[in-house]
Amino acid sequence: MPVADRLDLTLRLVRGGGRVTLGELAERLGVSEMTVRRDLDQLQEQGLVRRVRGGAVALDVPAESAGFSVRERWSSAVKARIGTAAAELIEPGSTVLLDAGTTTAELAAQLPGRGPLTVAVLSLQAAVRLADQPGIRLLVIGGESRAGERSLVGPLALGALDQLRFDTFVMSIGAVHAELGWSEFDLDDAAVKRAALRRAGQTIVVADSTKLGVQAFARVAPLEAVDTLVTDGGGDIPTLDAIRAAGVRVALIEGEDA
Template sequence: MSAGDRLDLTLRLVQNAGKLSVSELAGRLGVSEMTVRRDLNALESRGLLRRVHGGAVPVRPREEGGGFLARREWQAATKDRLGAAVAAMIEPGSRVLLDAGTTTVHVAEHLAERAPLTVAVLSLQAAEVLADRPGIELFVVGGRSRPGERSLVGPLALRTLEALSFDCFVMSIGGVHAERGWTELSLDDAAVKQVGLVQAARTVVVADATKLGVRAFSRVAPLSAVGAFVTDAAAEDVQTHPHGPLTLQTLREAGVEVHLA
């Protein structure tokens, strides 16, 4: 396990448990307590958790979420691995619609390796990453920038998408639930995703394993509306993600290709 992956797993364990001691983390991760203390200090310095006597606690309840900047450092190593895996699935010459979100920004960083591509983006962050990249013909979908997220939403974004066709829609998601399907926190973001699903020949959803089993506010689509789902291998670990194995099984039964990165 790389240092980055170990930091990501440490953060997940603390977030899920609410509080963990240094000795508990050392046993779960298979490393020394000195290594755990060093990792906890690094995570605290980035504002991702808080050290307490003998262990650590989350900086905020899991359900509170946070805007793009607050989530950017959350599981950065995992999201970069997911971004590389999704980019590898894109054929050169494709027309790609890239959704907003912290994970899809990592997809954007790897898309230049698949050039030439035509890429339409639904976030200002992805536009900044792809601007002036050789071999990338970049389109920024119009619309209103949602405060905190910088995702592009609203009637103008919807009308623009309805006029375009894509080979692949790389979609982020707020939650994936065995019964509820693909769900999103924002009604505006959900509406954009619904149009993207219609306008693309194939949709690939990318999300870290913390989204499995989550029922977010707005339903986007049934599980079967998506062709492939890319998540991290921790989704199969019932200790860190209690709903992960069941959700993955339900996805496969719905005909969704599941890729673990």
Template sequence: MPLVDRLDLTLRFVRESQRISLAELAERLGVSEMTVRRDLDELQAQGLVERVRGGAVALSAPREEAGFERREAWQAATKKRIAARAAKLVEPGQTILLDAGTTTAAVAKSLVSRAPLTVAVLSLQAAAHLADRRGIRLIVLGGESRPGERSLVGPLTAKMLDEMWFDTFVMSIGAVHRELGWSEFDIADAAVKQHALTRAEQTVVVADSTKFGVRAFAKVAALGEVGTLVTDKPDDKDTLAAIRRAGVTTLLA
């Protein structure tokens, strides 16, 4: 896993737990405690965490530090390949529900070539990419914009989802683990994804390989509850094998 991605995951884990041990971080990241110590030193130098005996505690920080804008440029080429491959699964004339996230924002750009489409979005970034595009009927679902991520969450979002049915839900994910399934770092985001899974004929997950082997705070679904995964070539072959055993069609971009 590239250093910038590992630092992002480490920061998310610390903020999720508020206080976390070196041993737990090492287990969840699949690295040595020595590596965790170095990463925590770097995050402390940036003023994002505080090192304590045996671990780290979260510090308040500007919301954009670990948000969408910071992550959008990371692995941009990989996300672009994943997005292009996922867009090919969409047929002109379909109704699409597009999740929030940096990879799904890239999918939004690729969907323009598949028009005409009706696309409902759970992300203000995706909405910006699709607004005023020829052949795209854009529906922005209501809800609360989550700070830093600009994902749309909450009861208003769920209520609007209840009024619609989609051919395909394109879902981003924070983590996927061979035993724990698909999970997210934020409860509100996880709740929207759980609801969206019930509103589409099929679900396509888009996720780069840094998400493999990671367990996040809030479970979204078991592995077999989605139909297709589009990813790059993961080093974590065990998780990939578990996903395939669960009956998920896996496409490598």
């Protein structure tokens, strides 16, 4: 796993759990505790976590210090490739709901090439990438901008989704596990994703392999609620097997397809 992706997942696991042990992180990440210590030291130097005996705890830092902007700087080329591959699955002339997240922001930049499209966004980052693009009819779903993440959540977002219907929902996800299914680290994000799933003809999940085999705080849906997963290879094989067994198409960006 690239260092940038490992730091991303480590930060989300600490923030999601509040306090996480070295052993738990090593097991989730598939690395040694020595590697976990080095990563936590780096996150502590950036003021994002605090090291404690045997693990780390989340810090009450400004959301913008630990949210989208941090993960965007860490983002590897893998997320851009996932976004490009997922964009190719979008049919011209369709209506698309685009979730928040670093990978969906990468995908947004590719959508003008698939136009004409009507694209509704749950992310201020995606809105910026799609504004004034030829062939794109842009709808910004109302809601509260979640500090740091700039995702649109809350009653206004849920109410707007209830009035609309989409051909495709492109969903980002914090975690996916064979038993828990698709899950998120934030309750508000999970609620919006559940509402979006109900309003779409099909759902495509974009997630790099660091999300596989991970259980987050808030359950979004069972595995079978999704139609397609676009990811990179090298992820947690039992989780990928469970996703396939649930009837979900798995598209690997290396060119393999299941």
